[in-house]
Amino acid sequence: MKLEINNAHIVDPANQLNKVTNLYVNNQTIAAVDKSPEDWHADEVIDAKGCYLFPGLVDIATRLREPGHEHKATIASETYAAISGGITSVACLPDTDPTIDTPAEVELIQQRAQSAGHCNVYVIGALTTNLEGNMLSEMAALKQAGVVGVSNVLHPMANNLVQRRAMEYASSQNLTLFYHPMDHDLAANGCVHEGMFATRAGLAGIPTAAETAAVGSCLAMIEQTGIRVHFCRLSTQRALQMLERAKFDGAPISADVCAHQLFLSDHDIIGFDSNYHVIPPLRSHTDIAGLRHRLSSDIIVSVCSDHQPHERDAKLAPFASTEAGISALETLLPLAMQLVKDEVISLVNMISLMTHMPADLLNIKAGTLTPGHNADLCLYNPNIEWRLTPENMHSRGKNTPFLNRTFKGKVTHTFVSGKLVYQSQYD
Amino acid sequence: MNIDVDKLLSSLTQQTRTLFSSLDVTQPLMVGIRTGGIWIAEHLHQTLSLTKPLGVLDISFYRDDFSRLGLNPEVKPSSIPLDITDEHIILVDDVLHTGRTIRAAMNELFDYGRPASVTLVVLIDRNGRELPIDAKVVGKKIDLDPQQHVKLSGPKPLKLEIITSNIDTNND
Amino acid sequence: MQHFLTTESLSKDQLTNILDTAESFINIDGRTVKKVPLLRGKTIVNLFFEASTRTRSTFELAAKRLSADILNMNINASATVKGESLLDTLRNLEAMDVDMFIVRHQDSGAAEFLSRHISPQISIINAGDGRHAHPTQAMLDMYTIRKEKGAFENLKIAIVGDLLHSRVARSQIHALRSLGAKEIRVVAPRTLLPARIDGLGVKVFHQIETGLKDVDVVIMLRLQKERMLGALLPSEHEYFYLFGLTQERLALAADDAIVMHPGPINRGVEISSEVADGNQSVILDQVSYGIAVRMAIMSMLAGNPS
Numbered sequence: 001m002k003l004e005i006n007n008a009h010i011v012d013p014a015n016q017l018n019k020v021t022n023l024y025v026n027n028q029t030i031a032a033v034d035k036s037p038e039d040w041h042a043d044e045v046i047d048a049k050g051c052y053l054f055p056g057l058v059d060i061a062t063r064l065r066e067p068g069h070e071h072k073a074t075i076a077s078e079t080y081a082a083i084s085g086g087i088t089s090v091a092c093l094p095d096t097d098p099t100i101d102t103p104a105e106v107e108l109i110q111q112r113a114q115s116a117g118h119c120n121v122y123v124i125g126a127l128t129t130n131l132e133g134n135m136l137s138e139m140a141a142l143k144q145a146g147v148v149g150v151s152n153v154l155h156p157m158a159n160n161l162v163q164r165r166a167m168e169y170a171s172s173q174n175l176t177l178f179y180h181p182m183d184h185d186l187a188a189n190g191c192v193h194e195g196m197f198a199t200r201a202g203l204a205g206i207p208t209a210a211e212t213a214a215v216g217s218c219l220a221m222i223e224q225t226g227i228r229v230h231f232c233r234l235s236t237q238r239a240l241q242m243l244e245r246a247k248f249d250g251a252p253i254s255a256d257v258c259a260h261q262l263f264l265s266d267h268d269i270i271g272f273d274s275n276y277h278v279i280p281p282l283r284s285h286t287d288i289a290g291l292r293h294r295l296s297s298d299i300i301v302s303v304c305s306d307h308q309p310h311e312r313d314a315k316l317a318p319f320a321s322t323e324a325g326i327s328a329l330e331t332l333l334p335l336a337m338q339l340v341k342d343e344v345i346s347l348v349n350m351i352s353l354m355t356h357m358p359a360d361l362l363n364i365k366a367g368t369l370t371p372g373h374n375a376d377l378c379l380y381n382p383n384i385e386w387r388l389t390p391e392n393m394h395s396r397g398k399n400t401p402f403l404n405r406t407f408k409g410k411v412t413h414t415f416v417s418g419k420l421v422y423q424s425q426y427d
Numbered sequence: 428m429n430i431d432v433d434k435l436l437s438s439l440t441q442q443t444r445t446l447f448s449s450l451d452v453t454q455p456l457m458v459g460i461r462t463g464g465i466w467i468a469e470h471l472h473q474t475l476s477l478t479k480p481l482g483v484l485d486i487s488f489y490r491d492d493f494s495r496l497g498l499n500p501e502v503k504p505s506s507i508p509l510d511i512t513d514e515h516i517i518l519v520d521d522v523l524h525t526g527r528t529i530r531a532a533m534n535e536l537f538d539y540g541r542p543a544s545v546t547l548v549v550l551i552d553r554n555g556r557e558l559p560i561d562a563k564v565v566g567k568k569i570d571l572d573p574q575q576h577v578k579l580s581g582p583k584p585l586k587l588e589i590i591t592s593n594i595d596t597n598n599d
Numbered sequence: 600m601q602h603f604l605t606t607e608s609l610s611k612d613q614l615t616n617i618l619d620t621a622e623s624f625i626n627i628d629g630r631t632v633k634k635v636p637l638l639r640g641k642t643i644v645n646l647f648f649e650a651s652t653r654t655r656s657t658f659e660l661a662a663k664r665l666s667a668d669i670l671n672m673n674i675n676a677s678a679t680v681k682g683e684s685l686l687d688t689l690r691n692l693e694a695m696d697v698d699m700f701i702v703r704h705q706d707s708g709a710a711e712f713l714s715r716h717i718s719p720q721i722s723i724i725n726a727g728d729g730r731h732a733h734p735t736q737a738m739l740d741m742y743t744i745r746k747e748k749g750a751f752e753n754l755k756i757a758i759v760g761d762l763l764h765s766r767v768a769r770s771q772i773h774a775l776r777s778l779g780a781k782e783i784r785v786v787a788p789r790t791l792l793p794a795r796i797d798g799l800g801v802k803v804f805h806q807i808e809t810g811l812k813d814v815d816v817v818i819m820l821r822l823q824k825e826r827m828l829g830a831l832l833p834s835e836h837e838y839f840y841l842f843g844l845t846q847e848r849l850a851l852a853a854d855d856a857i858v859m860h861p862g863p864i865n866r867g868v869e870i871s872s873e874v875a876d877g878n879q880s881v882i883l884d885q886v887s888y889g890i891a892v893r894m895a896i897m898s899m900l901a902g903n904p905s
Contacts, residue, residue, distance in 0.1 A: 271711055
């Protein structure tokens, strides 16, 4: 099928493209950009005047809840939520039940993703068996099965020695280590940022040091071993500063931030609303400002969703007793575009952080509009005003503090491998 | 309508004195209901030279309109200085209207003990009774429209006013 | 006011209103019949997820003196975790036509959570949620201060002890600020102070000698034995050595300073017996004022014209 998209404002940072022009798709791949291919006769033409055309977005941190947590969500439901938000490639995390520590789970997810036929799903495998932090998982087998990296997510490692050895083994298998910096002893059983809000609310706090201590000790091991590590979901300005300095000194590191950490602080938590319960916790205004300020620095390679859909009951209890996490796929692009509107970051840099840069991190062929690559596309109309409600959310999880917030700008069409997999009702 | 309070008070004093002889009571226990009833009772207590100390009842906790109107924050303590068991109580109030205040006052009194008798003395008895309550000694009986209320202000000077209002302010 | 959850949101007028209303319940004690019929026919449930004999029984007594029917429910926390959810417990009780819940729970924000899911005709009184608030205790402390020392604008108050874990202290601080207290001090070792407590509007002291100087009211907080286990303190002995309220230390405060304690007191740990039983201590008065204050709060909620 020959598809032509005309008059779109195409933003493809990987190819330094930022102009209003046309895109040509032939069956599954991108045929050409700007100038039509020879002997071109379109079967279908979309006039995208006034709209943006981005490469399909790449989200490096999504919980798909299968296997084991199907009461919260499924691969089918969440991959649909992803494409409704213009996201065409997601990497899912290994904290499922059972955890993703053998090829069987990897294959299960890949099969289910394929049957659903929504977006591309990549898997990050468990660093240790059952994520218990003791024994190494069979990383060669996982690599063979196609994982794009390994992580122990937010589960503690037995000690730093095990952490070092796990890092070295992952590196020997050429697997990117996705490290979630959290000193579990310092964090204790905290559920909010340690600060004025925690004191006022009487909630146990997670100090900044819980993140920086873990960053510090990991940096020391990186210096010792030379191993490449990606630091996940930074929440503090201080941790970002430490990483920037280390990178300047040559450390092979990168980091990401999740979108809500750029908007919400602990002072936004009103009335013990459990929708604001996230780990790492919402930090202070200073942290938000610090993270926003350095968004374009070369240490940050992705702005992700950290999507964690929950069933209603998981959030229906006093704050500390609720499960942490936000259903975030559908607000990733809206929040990102808000950052552009607020002039925190340029459009090109923002799209970079959601397309080719995370794709490079995952080592996948995605996030660009290079001819010959799969036509994963996102058409975005910046003028449509809409409100996020539980009824119009596609994710099974309605747990987001952004409920009932109005956004201006919406994804109208999403294509995966040239096929229209999502079209919004606002068209 | 202009009502001469002083004239009524002397009438009350006389009638009450007669009441005592009919009851064959020499030393009754007089109890006034806050706020207007206390002013009347103080006057009577003095002019009749009663020896037993004057009792004071605040019926706020015994009202039947608590769920509708809520709690009055200006509740002052009731004070019954003697054991009321076997006493002849002279209950004094300024205006007898629906009878609910007296009902509340009697409920409260009986929480203190078991009197020998309770006799009601009021300055004004107006129409509009909602309960089977009657005063033995009445200064003046008057008839008013439903929107009209009679109010005693004081303590010095004591003055009676007829007020017309749309809101049901009085529930006595 | 449908619920009484925290002192934090209350204005000076609202707080004063509660104190004034409590005044009228004080002398009920002296009567032959200690009851008034205000809440007759109302059903009140003491819903306690955390064990407490003291607070529960004062609420029970307050309810009975208002002629209400009271039901005591002690719910084992672990049973709830494994079995019925907090919300289900609430719903089941609601179905029994209850008018008011008095809730104590180990999670901060529990009372507020329940208030968001409860029918509009039912009131909730927070009898303590996690480390967040204990507003009825704070109100009886305010009543005690006003009764014994008069206007708040003239008073320097010191709160001494484990503020990190204290919901009472937080509620007291909010109330004292709204009532216009001249100065509020917190006195504790570093390990027992929550982060950025100065943000609540208090002056921080790490030494009891400087902290007590010239204060008019000394509020002592209880030290729980578990604090040694969390590496917060080495021993009760050392705590008493550094922060115990002795007669000598009390002498540093104003001559007519009063000593308060929410109870139960640990003699020889946070306070010496001498001071606890001394003539500046109003600890026992707090207990009797507590019943009147709780009667006042229950009446104000029950009589809410809705």
